[in-house]
Amino acid sequence: MPARNTDSSPPRKRADAERNKQALLEAAAAAFVDAGVNAPVRDIAARAGVGVGTIYRHFPARADLIVAVYRHQVQACAEAAPTLLATGPTPHDALAAWVDLFVDFLITKHGLAEAMRSDAAAFEPLHAYFLEHLIPAVTLLLDAAVDAGQITPIEPFALLRGIGNLCIGADPRYDPRPLVAILIRGLHT
Amino acid sequence: MPARNTDSSPPRKRADAERNKQALLEAAAAAFVDAGVNAPVRDIAARAGVGVGTIYRHFPARADLIVAVYRHQVQACAEAAPTLLATGPTPHDALAAWVDLFVDFLITKHGLAEAMRSDAAAFEPLHAYFLEHLIPAVTLLLDAAVDAGQITPIEPFALLRGIGNLCIGADPRYDPRPLVAILIRGLHT
DNA sequence: GACGATACGGAACCATGTTCCGTTTGCTCA
DNA sequence: TGAGCAAACGGAACATGGTTCCGTATCGTC
Numbered sequence: 050m051p052a053r054n055t056d057s058s059p060p061r062k063r064a065d066a067e068r069n070k071q072a073l074l075e076a077a078a079a080a081f082v083d084a085g086v087n088a089p090v091r092d093i094a095a096r097a098g099v100g101v102g103t104i105y106r107h108f109p110a111r112a113d114l115i116v117a118v119y120r121h122q123v124q125a126c127a128e129a130a131p132t133l134l135a136t137g138p139t140p141h142d143a144l145a146a147w148v149d150l151f152v153d154f155l156i157t158k159h160g161l162a163e164a165m166r167s168d169a170a171a172f173e174p175l176h177a178y179f180l181e182h183l184i185p186a187v188t189l190l191l192d193a194a195v196d197a198g199q200i201t202p203i204e205p206f207a208l209l210r211g212i213g214n215l216c217i218g219a220d221p222r223y224d225p226r227p228l229v230a231i232l233i234r235g236l237h238t
Numbered sequence: 239m240p241a242r243n244t245d246s247s248p249p250r251k252r253a254d255a256e257r258n259k260q261a262l263l264e265a266a267a268a269a270f271v272d273a274g275v276n277a278p279v280r281d282i283a284a285r286a287g288v289g290v291g292t293i294y295r296h297f298p299a300r301a302d303l304i305v306a307v308y309r310h311q312v313q314a315c316a317e318a319a320p321t322l323l324a325t326g327p328t329p330h331d332a333l334a335a336w337v338d339l340f341v342d343f344l345i346t347k348h349g350l351a352e353a354m355r356s357d358a359a360a361f362e363p364l365h366a367y368f369l370e371h372l373i374p375a376v377t378l379l380l381d382a383a384v385d386a387g388q389i390t391p392i393e394p395f396a397l398l399r400g401i402g403n404l405c406i407g408a409d410p411r412y413d414p415r416p417l418v419a420i421l422i423r424g425l426h427t
Numbered sequence: 428g429a430c431g432a433t434a435c436g437g438a439a440c441c442a443t444g445t446t447c448c449g450t451t452t453g454c455t456c457a
Numbered sequence: 458t459g460a461g462c463a464a465a466c467g468g469a470a471c472a473t474g475g476t477t478c479c480g481t482a483t484c485g486t487c
Contacts, residue, residue: 063453063464089443100467105445166407171444203420211417214403218355228400228421231392235424252433252484278474289436294476360475 070107072097078118085159086115112175115164123182126154130186140193141200145233147190151183151212152229156219165213183209200236259296261286267307274348275304301364304353312371315343319375329382330389334422336379340372340401341418345408354402372398389425 076097080088090111094101108114130147137143155162164172165179187205194200211232215225265286269277279300283290297303305312319336326332344351353361354368376394383389400421404414 061454065453066465069465090445091443094467101445102447102467103465106465111444168407168409203416207417210412211404211414211420214406214414214417215400217403217406218357220357223399225400225403227392228396228403231400231424232417232421233424235420235422235426237424250485254484255434258435279476280474283436290476291436291478292434295434300475 066107069097069099069103073099073104073107073114074117077114081115081118081158085161086164087160110171110174112164112172112178115161115175116178119158119161120178122154123179126150127182127186130189134190134193139199140190140197141237144190144194144200144236145230147186148212148229148233149226152216152226155213155216156225162213162216162219166210166217180206180209194236198238201238203236255296258286258288258292262288262293262296262303263306266303270304270307270347274350275353276349299360299363301353301361301367304350304364305367308347308350309367311343312368315339316371316375319378323379323382328388329379329386330426333379333383333389334419336375337401337418337422338415341405341415344402344405345414351402351405351408355399355406369395369398383425387427390427392425 073093077088077093080093080096084092090101090104093114094104097103104114108117126147129150130143133143133146133150134140137146155165164175184205187208191200191203191205191208195202212229215228215232219225262282266277266282269282269285273281279290279293282303283293286292293303297306315336318339319332322332322335322339323329326335344354353364373394376397380389380392380394380397384391401418404417404421408414
């Protein structure tokens with residue numbers, strides 16, 4: 050007897066579908082490492098041993114795949130904010146530390162920063178996911194730093210966007226970290 | 239009698255070729271305004287009333303076309319640096335004023351900032367042209383500001399790159415100017 | 428006006444994303 | 458156990474955009 054649907058709503062999924070979805074996630078993760086988040090759809094499909102149709106069935110927009118692959122890391126990044134705030138010497142230090150975390154995340158994912166700012170409809174889910182999770186994190190840090198009189202107020206979104214933009218095209222010949230550091234310095238009162 | 243080649247080297251150009259090149263420049267300028275610097279090649283060709291082959295003959299890489307269209311504005315931008323330095327109250331003010339100029343230039347050209355940082359081979363000439371002309375300009379301003387003890391040293395290229403990156407994706411909903419201002423503030427000693 | 432060089436046009440090719448539908452497969456129920 | 462049906466699959470086909478190539482048209486000269 051197949052496992053019954055304990056909560057009624059989602060109509061169950063076939064085992065092969067679940068298998069393929071998992072295979073796709075792994076294949077995408079590998080492809081992203083090798084070729085960046087813009088790895089060709091066909092390559093990912095081939096790696097997973099499925100047809101391209103299967104990708105689109107499971108991940109209608111490319112951004113859905115990216116989100117699925119990086120979901121955990123984004124979450125970890127968001128959750129680091131309150132921790133850093135609690136343990137850091139000052140709110141500004143916490144902010145700086147968090148920004149380091151975020152930048153590290155971005156520059157190790159080739160093309161992610163670029164995709165993040167893309168206005169193409171296919172990337173809207175990515176945009177939404179990132180903002181939904183990271184805006185609260187930066188807001189927390191910024192508010193604390195402002196309350197402590199350490200920085201001038203800034204839109205959380207603007208800061209995220211600025212950092213994201215600075216990280217576009219990072220490679221061994223362009224390290225965005227010094228620029229991000231200058232930007233954060235510029236926030237100081 | 240046709241105008242003789244006073245200096246021997248370039249073997250003269252046919253009149254229709256010159257006409258087409260001019261038409262392409264105008265068509266490209268118009269297309270760039272409407273659709274950004276990534277306007278489809280076919281569109282530009284159609285506007286100019288020529289075939290796509292003609293574009294590639296005159297401008298082998300897309301960047302060559304972009305450079306040709308914006309050459310004068312880049313030059314003006316570069317030439318503004320010494321002027322601003324001479325007339326500005328302080329070197330830092332001159333730097334800020336120049337950056338404003340540069341940012342205005344970038345955000346009015348949709349997609350230019352993005353193309354600037356592209357590592358695609360087709361954009362190499364663009365990259366080269368910009369750096370060749372603007373690096374001396376920022377170097378002048380930065381050196382003066384450093385000498386005046388107003389800012390901490392920074393690679394001219396890094397600054398250009400940072401500003402360029404911040405301007406990627408500028409649109410009515412994202413104004414990079416505040417972020418650029420913060421970045422410049424961050425340079426202050 | 429003829430002829431050679433130059434330049435032209437656009438079909439053809441390649442790479443990529445996306446859609447669609449005939450076929451296969453897993454699940455259920457008798 | 459196996460028949461039937463919905464779910465899922467695969468990949469051909471289509472759309473878009475860059476780039477190349479070559480037969481043809483045009484210019485400039487003699």
